[in-house]
Amino acid sequence: MQFKDLADLLAGQGFVAAEDEAQELIAACASPSDLASMVSRRLAGEPLAWITGKVRFCDIEIRILPQVYVPRxxxxxxxxxxxxxxxxxxxxxxxxxxxxxxxxxxxxxxxxxxxxxxxxxxxxxxxxxxxxxxxxxxxxxxxxxxxxxxxxxxxxxxxxxxxxxxxxxxxxxxxxxxxxxxxxxxxxxxxxxxxxxxxxxxxxxxxxxxxxxxxxxxxxxxxxxxxxxxxxxxxxxxxxxxxxxxxxxxxxxxxxxxx
Ligand SMILES: C[S@@+](CC[C@H](N)C(=O)[O-])C[C@H]1O[C@@H](n2cnc3c(N)ncnc32)[C@H](O)[C@@H]1O
The missing domain is CATH 3.40.50.150 (Vaccinia Virus protein VP39)
Structure with missing residues (x-):
């Protein structure tokens, strides 16, 4: 899936930061099938950081494991x-x-x-x-x-x-x-x-x-x-x-x- 298609898909589902999220998902995936699975997890509502394994907090990158609270x-x-x-x-x-x-x-x-x-x-x-x-x-x-x-x-x-x-x-x-x-x-x-x-x-x-x-x-x-x-x-x-x-x-x- 291309960036624009993914951003449109996320925006259409009400994700307010659709373009940023599309960029993060594409950067984090290892293959097209990996991306498809990440996108479906995100569309189901799973926190983005659990899917990509990281989040930016106070201008630094923090590793995030599934089930762990995502810093806000x-x-x-x-x-x-x-x-x-x-x-x-x-x-x-x-x-x-x-x-x-x-x-x-x-x-x-x-x-x-x-x-x-x-x-x-x-x-x-x-x-x-x-x-x-x-x-x-x-x-x-x-x-x-x-x-x-x-x-x-x-x-x-x-x-x-x-x-x-x-x-x-x-x-x-x-x-x-x-x-x-x-x-x-x-x-x-x-x-x-x-x-x-x-x-x-x-x-x-x-x-x-x-x-x-x-x-x-x-x-x-x-x-x-x-x-x-x-x-x-x-x-x-x-x-x-x-x-x-x-x-x-x-x-x-x-x-x-x-x-
Ligand atoms: C709101 S999160 C804050 C996490 C982190 N400080 C942050 O801002 O991203 C609260 C944390 O408290 C931990 N917690 C809950 N009960 C606890 C307890 N009895 N003793 C120690 N930690 C606890 C949870 O596992 C969770 O990681």
């Missing part, structure tokens, strides 16, 4: 802030690292820093390893070595944070293919976010930061919880359209925990 452009603002903070930090941990995209971007920005990731999912662990990330498998920060206690300067995370009763609003490609475990953060969406904040108190240096992606309406409740755990809330991260994308917290010390 909406996370790039959080990563830009993480890059600013990481300039003065020796040890960085990307919790719920998925493909390892955030950890990979940070380690390329600071080759002399120690940047690690962790995730509970075996496919994610394999994928992050392919992306060159030092990665640990387990539940949130329990996966990290005890030797990191009191040494981390930045915890960055895109945890599952979609409230359970909002899962039905996810786009169909997401809902049909990606694991609910990558999205669902419990009833109010904050189960993982709160646990990471609590666990961080063992790992952070005083003055260390937590940067976390959040959804609409979640910042106030999380900031209040974080303050009770000994953090100061530095503010919300907003995108160009003013939508909430995350929160920035500074760890004062466990001794300042309230309650």
């Amino acid at each position: 452009w909406q996370t790039e603002g959080l990563v830009r802030r993480a890059i600013e903070i990481a300039a003065s930090v020796n040890l960085v941990a990307d919790i719920c690292t998925g493909s390892g995209a955030i950890a990979r971007v940070l380690s390329l920005a600071y080759p002399n820093s120690h940047v690690v990731g962790c995730d509970s999912d075996a496919n994610a662990i394999e994928c992050a390893g392919l992306n060159g990330v030092e990665v640990y498998q387990g539940h949130l920060m329990e996966a990290l070595p005890g030797s990191f206690h009191g040494r981390i300067g930045l915890v960055v995370s895109v945890p599952p944070y979609v409230p359970a009763d909002h899962l039905r609003f996810l786009p169909s490609g997401t809902a049909d293919y990606e694991s609910v475990g990558a999205y669902c953060g419990g009833e109010d969406g904050l189960d993982f976010a709160k646990e990471i904040i609590s666990q961080s108190t063992r790992f952070l240096i005083p003055g260390g930061k937590v940067l976390m992606e959040l959804g609409h309406g979640q910042a106030d409740a999380l900031a209040e919880f974080a303050m009770s755990e000994g953090f100061r809330c530095e503010g919300e991260l907003l995108d160009d359209e003013g939508d909430l994308r995350g929160i920035e917290l500074t760890f004062r010390s466990s001794a300042t925990k309230s309650g």
Whole structure:
């Protein structure tokens, strides 16, 4: 199939970036029959990155294995802030690292820093390893070595944070293919976010930061919880359209925990 025919086919099926996708599929295929099979997978709604095996994130190419959460452009603002903070930090941990995209971007920005990731999912662990990330498998920060206690300067995370009763609003490609475990953060969406904040108190240096992606309406409740755990809330991260994308917290010390 030629580029124009493929772009027209995808556009006709409602793919908004039809030309870009056609280019990526043609570049990734090994033969005409391979292309035909890739196109039918895409038309069925499978994420493009699972088919081509890669995605661009923060201007670098990230390898993606099937079943692994595909990093989103909406996370790039959080990563830009993480890059600013990481300039003065020796040890960085990307919790719920998925493909390892955030950890990979940070380690390329600071080759002399120690940047690690962790995730509970075996496919994610394999994928992050392919992306060159030092990665640990387990539940949130329990996966990290005890030797990191009191040494981390930045915890960055895109945890599952979609409230359970909002899962039905996810786009169909997401809902049909990606694991609910990558999205669902419990009833109010904050189960993982709160646990990471609590666990961080063992790992952070005083003055260390937590940067976390959040959804609409979640910042106030999380900031209040974080303050009770000994953090100061530095503010919300907003995108160009003013939508909430995350929160920035500074760890004062466990001794300042309230309650
Ligand atoms: C929304 S994805 C974010 C992935 C990656 N940080 C990114 O932005 O592309 C959430 C990730 O959390 C992982 N996850 C879910 N439950 C977890 C748990 N209990 N412990 C560690 N990771 C978990 C999932 O496997 C998934 O990779």
